[in-house]
Amino acid sequence: MILPALPALIPLITIIFLLMNFRRREWQPWIGLTGALLQLVLAVYLAVHIKSHGILVLHTGNWEAPFGITLVIDSFSSFMLILTGIIAVSISIYSIEAIDRQRQSFFFYPMVHGLLMGVNGAFVTGDIFNLYVWFEVMLMSSFVLITLGGEKKQLNGAIKYVTLNLVSSMLFLAGIGLLYGKTGTLNMADLALKMSLAENNILLNTSAVLFFVAFSIKSAIFPFFFWLPASYHTPPVAITALVAGLLTKVGVYAMIRFYTLFFVQDQLFWHPLFLWIGGFTMVVGVLTAASQYDMRKILSFHIISQIGYMIMGLGIFTVAGIAGAIFYMGHNIIAKTNTFLVAGLINRVKGSYDLKSIGGLYKTHPFLAILFIIPAFGLAGIPPLSGFFGKLVLISAGFSAGEYVISFVALAVGLFTLFSMVKIWNEAFWKAQPDDKLTEAPKDEKLPFSMVLPVVLLGLLTLTMGFAVKPILSFAMDAATQLLNPHIYIEAVLGNSINPEIQ
Amino acid sequence: MKSHILQIAAARLLPVTILLSLLVFYRGHNEPGGGFIGGLMASAGFIFYAMAFDTAEAEKKLRVSPLYLIVTGLSLAFLSTLPALFMGNPFFTGEWISIYLPFEAKLKLGTPMLFDLGVYFTVWGIMLTVIFNVMEE
Numbered sequence: 001m002i003l004p005a006l007p008a009l010i011p012l013i014t015i016i017f018l019l020m021n022f023r024r025r026e027w028q029p030w031i032g033l034t035g036a037l038l039q040l041v042l043a044v045y046l047a048v049h050i051k052s053h054g055i056l057v058l059h060t061g062n063w064e065a066p067f068g069i070t071l072v073i074d075s076f077s078s079f080m081l082i083l084t085g086i087i088a089v090s091i092s093i094y095s096i097e098a099i100d101r102q103r104q105s106f107f108f109y110p111m112v113h114g115l116l117m118g119v120n121g122a123f124v125t126g127d128i129f130n131l132y133v134w135f136e137v138m139l140m141s142s143f144v145l146i147t148l149g150g151e152k153k154q155l156n157g158a159i160k161y162v163t164l165n166l167v168s169s170m171l172f173l174a175g176i177g178l179l180y181g182k183t184g185t186l187n188m189a190d191l192a193l194k195m196s197l198a199e200n201n202i203l204l205n206t207s208a209v210l211f212f213v214a215f216s217i218k219s220a221i222f223p224f225f226f227w228l229p230a231s232y233h234t235p236p237v238a239i240t241a242l243v244a245g246l247l248t249k250v251g252v253y254a255m256i257r258f259y260t261l262f263f264v265q266d267q268l269f270w271h272p273l274f275l276w277i278g279g280f281t282m283v284v285g286v287l288t289a290a291s292q293y294d295m296r297k298i299l300s301f302h303i304i305s306q307i308g309y310m311i312m313g314l315g316i317f318t319v320a321g322i323a324g325a326i327f328y329m330g331h332n333i334i335a336k337t338n339t340f341l342v343a344g345l346i347n348r349v350k351g352s353y354d355l356k357s358i359g360g361l362y363k364t365h366p367f368l369a370i371l372f373i374i375p376a377f378g379l380a381g382i383p384p385l386s387g388f389f390g391k392l393v394l395i396s397a398g399f400s401a402g403e404y405v406i407s408f409v410a411l412a413v414g415l416f417t418l419f420s421m422v423k424i425w426n427e428a429f430w431k432a433q434p435d436d437k438l439t440e441a442p443k444d445e446k447l448p449f450s451m452v453l454p455v456v457l458l459g460l461l462t463l464t465m466g467f468a469v470k471p472i473l474s475f476a477m478d479a480a481t482q483l484l485n486p487h488i489y490i491e492a493v494l495g496n497s498i499n500p501e502i503q
Numbered sequence: 504m505k506s507h508i509l510q511i512a513a514a515r516l517l518p519v520t521i522l523l524s525l526l527v528f529y530r531g532h533n534e535p536g537g538g539f540i541g542g543l544m545a546s547a548g549f550i551f552y553a554m555a556f557d558t559a560e561a562e563k564k565l566r567v568s569p570l571y572l573i574v575t576g577l578s579l580a581f582l583s584t585l586p587a588l589f590m591g592n593p594f595f596t597g598e599w600i601s602i603y604l605p606f607e608a609k610l611k612l613g614t615p616m617l618f619d620l621g622v623y624f625t626v627w628g629i630m631l632t633v634i635f636n637v638m639e640e
Binding site (some may be wrong): 001013020022 | 568570571574577578581584587592593595596597
């Protein structure tokens with residue numbers, strides 16, 4: 001039995017091979033790509049395996065469940081693993097040309113795989129302290145990736161990023177400490193069992209709040225999002241796309257996991273709070289995005305706004321709501337990464353991200369316009385693209401749960417998202433190139449194939465998620481059903497030895 | 504400006520620190536100590552050497568690039584997880600063998616120790632990579 005450990009082991013082995021061939025720079029992208037492909041294949045295999053065999057559990061080191069570290073893969077985890085695999089492959093292809101030689105030969109690929117190892121590890125672990133460790137693995141790699149190259153503005157953004165994320169890790173750790181002190185266990189399933197028996201206790205509430213703040217910072221939720229727009233636009237766009245697509249979603253994953261599995265006592269307090277915070281996150285993100293003129297900043301603010309939708313799904317807390325949040329995460333990871341990659345292509349052609357100094361791309365690069373339209377309108381929620389169905393499921397879940405305010409807010413935010421995307425479209429593609437603002441930066445009229453290919457693939461995926469919405473949504477429904485019936489998870493981890501009265 | 508006294512001291516101290524680090528590493532098996540602290544001690548010896556001479560000289564003394572220490576460490580840590588699979592146990596289970604030495608001494612070797620050795624090399628390599636890079640700037 002090694003299967004559940006493989007999502008974290010494959011990146012580790014890739015890192016070993018990458019470091020072994022450190023001096024052969026031209027091999028690095030290919031080793032990285034092989035590792036990423038293996039990861040994707042494994043993730044798909046795991047999803048198929050879980051479909052037929054149920055939740056996959058591994059007690060590492062042969063230590064029984066509440067004592068050792070347990071790795072658990074359920075439908076939600078495997079869904080996230082597949083998405084990580086997809087992003088890993090696209091970024092690996094994109095960065096062959098997009099990342100300069102110097103960064104490539106200075107640990108770019110090992111760090112990317114370090115990040116992937118952390119992300120995958122966070123998705124498979126069933127132990128809260130282990131989750132913290134994977135978060136750290138992920139953050140350490142992202143610190144290096146964001147500062148890689150050491151440009152002044154990169155370091156400036158990274159200071160905010162590092163500081164706030166360290167604060168969040170500290171709160172996370174404090175929450176773990178309180179929870180461990182109270183319940184004496186770190187295993188998620190065991191915690192769920194013990195906390196369902198515990199009376200409503202002030203220590204548990206304190207740790208629940210600490211976790212909430214920690215994950216809010218990591219997933220850039222209102223009012224803790226300031227680090228994100230300050231740092232995400234500074235590194236090269238391939239790195240931005242990677243961290244923008246994945247990192248905040250790991251925070252959301254942890255939040256959904258924690259607040260469906262064991263922090264389920266105070267629902268009257270938490271769910272309205274999630275809805276409020278989700279609403280504010282959406283609105284603030286989308287409004288601040290509207291005032292920006294740097295493409296990467298617009299897209300960064302939109303990350304925040306779209307995290308709001310996922311939190312809204314968690315706040316609705318019905319199968320449809322959680323399924324909507326999961327589906328939306330899938331849509332968002334793919335489309336968001338893709339819009340960043342397209343912004344990188346535009347920069348490659350025009351030498352700038354500033355909407356004021358570029359234009360006329362539709363005339364010269366109509367193909368690029370189509371590549372942009374798919375993810376951008378997907379994010380805005382235009383049918384038949386994936387974002388439409390994500391929003392549809394979430395908003396209809398909101399209406400049927402009687403949460404009208406948040407549902408209307410979500411609808412309105414969709415319109416504003418469309419406004420921002422149309423703004424990029426108008427400024428970059430439609431209007432004529434402003435003559436006085438031609439940039440000095442080197443321009444490359446012909447786009448390298450390796451940079452266009454991942455954009456096309458991700459665009460096709462956005463289309464597929466729209467046209468083949470049914471199987472993907474039913475997968476998300478399965479995952480949501482599992483999440484809302486925690487006893488399935490608990491039984492899978494702890495075996496059938498638990499007292500049936502507790503369930 | 505290089506101090507001659509410091510250079511001699513560093514050169515003499517280097518083998519001692521390595522030996523001490525190995526001792527601490529082995530002690531960590533049942534008592535305080537272990538791969539992490541051992542790795543730090545081993546790197547301290549080389550960092551002292553690099554301060555007395557320079558980083559190029561220290562790297563020459565090390566013979567390989569610190570990067571390969573990391574590779575060795577990660578590989579050892581990874582390999583230590585595999586014997587359990589061949590024994591039919593879950594991933595990462597500790598497997599042990601005892602070697603009987605002359606004079607009734609017994610040496611217990613196991614995969615946790617191999618893993619710890621991996622930690623030793625990884626910490627050693629990463630410390631040297633970071634510090635050498637900072638010193639060169």
